[in-house]
Each structure stands twice: as structure tokens, then as C-alpha cells.
Amino acid sequence: MARKDVLIGLLATPTASAAAPPRAQKGAIGAVSRSIADLKARSVIELDPDLIEAGGLQDRLESDAMDDSALARSIGEYGQQVPVLVRPHPDHDGRYQIVYGRRRVLAMRALGQPVKALVRDLDDRALVLAQGQENTARRDLSFIEKVNFARQLQDAGYDRKVICDALSVDKTLASRMLSVAGRLSPALIEAIGAAPSVGRDRWLALADLVEAGGDAVAAAVGDTSDARFQAVWDHLTAKLDATKPEAGALPRPAPHVPPRVVLADGGAPLAEATLGATTMTLKLRLAQTAGFEDWLLDNLPALLRDWQNGKSDA
Numbered sequence: 144m145a146r147k148d149v150l151i152g153l154l155a156t157p158t159a160s161a162a163a164p165p166r167a168q169k170g171a172i173g174a175v176s177r178s179i180a181d182l183k184a185r186s187v188i189e190l191d192p193d194l195i196e197a198g199g200l201q202d203r204l205e206s207d208a209m210d211d212s213a214l215a216r217s218i219g220e221y222g223q224q225v226p227v228l229v230r231p232h233p234d235h236d237g238r239y240q241i242v243y244g245r246r247r248v249l250a251m252r253a254l255g256q257p258v259k260a261l262v263r264d265l266d267d268r269a270l271v272l273a274q275g276q277e278n279t280a281r282r283d284l285s286f287i288e289k290v291n292f293a294r295q296l297q298d299a300g301y302d303r304k305v306i307c308d309a310l311s312v313d314k315t316l317a318s319r320m321l322s323v324a325g326r327l328s329p330a331l332i333e334a335i336g337a338a339p340s341v342g343r344d345r346w347l348a349l350a351d352l353v354e355a356g357g358d359a360v361a362a363a364v365g366d367t368s369d370a371r372f373q374a375v376w377d378h379l380t381a382k383l384d385a386t387k388p389e390a391g392a393l394p395r396p397a398p399h400v401p402p403r404v405v406l407a408d409g410g411a412p413l414a415e416a417t418l419g420a421t422t423m424t425l426k427l428r429l430a431q432t433a434g435f436e437d438w439l440l441d442n443l444p445a446l447l448r449d450w451q452n453g454k455s456d457a
Contacts, residue, residue, distance in 0.1 A: 188260060189259060190229070190257060192252035192258045196232065196240050196241070198229075198240025198241050198242060214247070223250075223251060226259040227259070228242040229241055229242060229262055230263055230270060239260070239262070242270055284337075285341070286343050287338055287346055288337050290323050293306050294324035294329070306321075318440065319343070323346050327350055328358055331358055334363035336371060339369070341372050349379075359375045359378050407431055412428055413431050414428065
């Protein structure tokens with residue numbers, strides 16, 4: 144009788160309603176039960192799109208109504224070919240959170256049709272990793288949208304390794320992404336939008352312009368995100384040009400501040416800090432730090448916060 148029940152469970156068609164989790168079993172019966180659970184986890188089921196809520200982090204900076212309509216028409220004509228990924232809602236039984244496939248869920252909701260979905264039991268860390276890796280594989284996400292995703296991961300408290308794994312990038316590129324995210328305000332990034340034709344180098348250059356000339360949210364005007372990026376670029380460039388000395392005028396030399404050398408406990412040079420008018424450049428001797436540089440980058444916000452709290456308590 145037990146074998147018959149197992150086979151019925153194996154052959155049953157998956158439904159949207161989740162069954163109560165079975166008690167842990169050992170031995171052969173436990174192995175069969177785990178195999179059935181794995182099989183169901185790989186099964187595509189149909190869900191009411193109204194039971195699916197937002198989840199994870201924001202990956203897109205803007206939506207394109209024409210693209211969304213085109214996707215809905217295509218699915219309406221040919222059906223949903225690729226399932227979405229969801230997880231059971233951590234707070235509401237019978238509901239789900241989207242991991243990836245938001246546009247497909249919206250299209251199926253507009254069509255009044257059930258959504259084909261894979262259901263995975265994912266914690267928050269596994270969710271953002273899955274979402275980030277799916278985003279990395281998609282060619283339609285722009286550089287700044289990936290930067291914005293990295294910023295959200297950092298703000299949520301994830302360390303540099305999770306950010307690298309989620310975006311499938313090395314530490315160098317992750318640092319550049321977070322450098323852009325740290326120098327461009329979220330308001331400016333959202334005002335400009337995805338800017339799909341603008342690559343990494345121009346965003347890094349824009350971050351330099353913002354650092355020198357100040358934020359320029361009000362200058363982000365244009366019919367497209369690419370046009371808004373160019374408008375901000377032109378505004379900041381003109382602002383900096385206006386501060387340059389007139390032709391023939393001798394520029395005032397910047398005061399020379401010698402770099403400050405930091406020594407390790409044994410007396411070997413550890414770091415060199417150069418103070419400018421608005422920034423400080425810190426150069427670490429990587430042969431002496433042995434991974435400390437990664438820890439410093441990950442913990443810099445917390446160190447600043449502790450220092451500020453110490454000042455307020457003094």
C-alpha cells in the first residue's frame with residue numbers, strides 16, 4: 144500500500160497549492176521521498192498571476208510600454224515558452240514572490256492566463272544570487288542597471304563575494320560598479336534611466352564629472368534615457384568649462400601636500416595617503432595587506448558610522 148501511495152505521488156500532476164511538508168524519513172523510504180521532492184522542484188506548474196508578488200531587488204530602472212505590449216502579444220499568439228522562477232512567499236501562505244520573469248508575469252496577468260512557473264524554496268541570499276545571475280545572462284540590461292543592482296545588494300548588507308557571484312564579475316569590476324554607485328546618487332540614476340547605449344567608461348567619466356561639478360538631477364531632461372544622460376553630461380561639462388581660467392591667464396598652482404606614509408607594526412611601508420581639495424587617495428601595499436583591502440572596502444561604511452557615532456557621543 145505504501146508503494147502504491149508513492150507511485151501515485153510521483154505520477155500526480157503538480158498544482159499551485161503547496162502541500163504540507165512531509166515528516167523527515169530515513170532509509171529507502173526517505174530516499175524515495177527526497178527524489179520525489181526533487182522531481183517536483185523541477186516541475187513546471189501553473190499559477191494564478193495574481194498570487195505572485197514582487198520579490199528580490201529592482202533590476203530594471205524603467206519599463207518600456209511598447210516592449211511589454213509586444214511581449215504580451217507574442218505570448219498571446221505562441222504561448223509562454225519560458226517559465227518564470229518564484230519562491231513561496233515567506234509571510235503569506237499560498238502566495239509567491241517572483242525571482243525572475245516579472246515581465247512575463249505582467250503579460251500573463253494582462254492576458255488573464257495562468258503563469259507557467261518553477262517553484263524553489265530560496266532564502267533571501269539565494270534569491271538575489273539567482274536574480275543576479277539571471278540578469279547577467281540577459282543582454283538587455285544596461286551597465287547602470289547592473290550598477291544599481293550591485294548598489295542594492297551592498298545596501299542590503301551583502302558582502303563583496305555575494306555581489307561578485309550575483310553579477311558574475313570579478314572584484315575589480317565590482318569595485319568599479321560600486322564606485323559609480325557611490326558617486327552617483329540613486330535619484331540621478333533613476334532620473335537618467337537605463338541609457339542602454341552608454342557603456343561603463345562613460346558612466347565612470349560621468350561619475351568624475353559629478354564629483355567635480357556636483358549633482359545634476361534637474362538637468363536630466365530628454366525623451367529617452369540616452370538623451371537624458373547626454374543632457375546631464377553637457378550640463379556638467381559646460382559648468383566645468385565655465386570655471387576654467389580665461390585664455391592667457393596663468394592658473395593658480397595647487398598647494399603641494401606631501402603624501403602621508405603609514406607604516407606597519409614592523410616599520411615596513413603599509414599605505415600612502417594623498418590629500419586633495421575634496422578627496423583622499425589611499426594606496427595600499429598589497430604585499431603587506433593579504434586581503435585586508437577587501438575587508439576595508441566591505442567595512443568602510445560601518446567604520447565611518449562608528450566614527451560618526453563616537454563623535455556624537457563625545
